Amino acid sequence: MSDRNPGPEERREWLRQEERKRNPLGNMNDAHNGGGLTDLIGMLGWKTTGIVFSIVIVILLGLLFI
Known part of the structure; x- marks a missing residue:
């Protein structure tokens, strides 16, 4: 087992994947x-x-001053 802590991006992605497993229609909502x-x-x-x-x-700004 590794002792390294996941960073915020890795943790966010892991939580997103777990939510999709539990609630596959949640992304439509x-x-x-x-x-x-x-x-x-x-x-x-x-x-x-x-x-x-x-x-x-x-x-x-370009569209504003044309």
């Missing part, structure tokens, strides 16, 4: 109730999220 953006942000990481937000802001 989650999609209906929202949570898409929070799942996306949690999956990407802070660097990628910052890059995506920066690109969106640049596009919006």
Whole structure:
């Protein structure tokens, strides 16, 4: 057995897989109730999220000043 503790991302993924095993139709309910953006942000990481937000802001500013 290993003594290493799982990181927050590994633990989150493990919990997500366990929830899917217990409730396979739960993701349809989650999609209906929202949570898409929070799942996306949690999956990407802070660097990628910052890059995506920066690109969106640049596009919006470009459209504003055209």
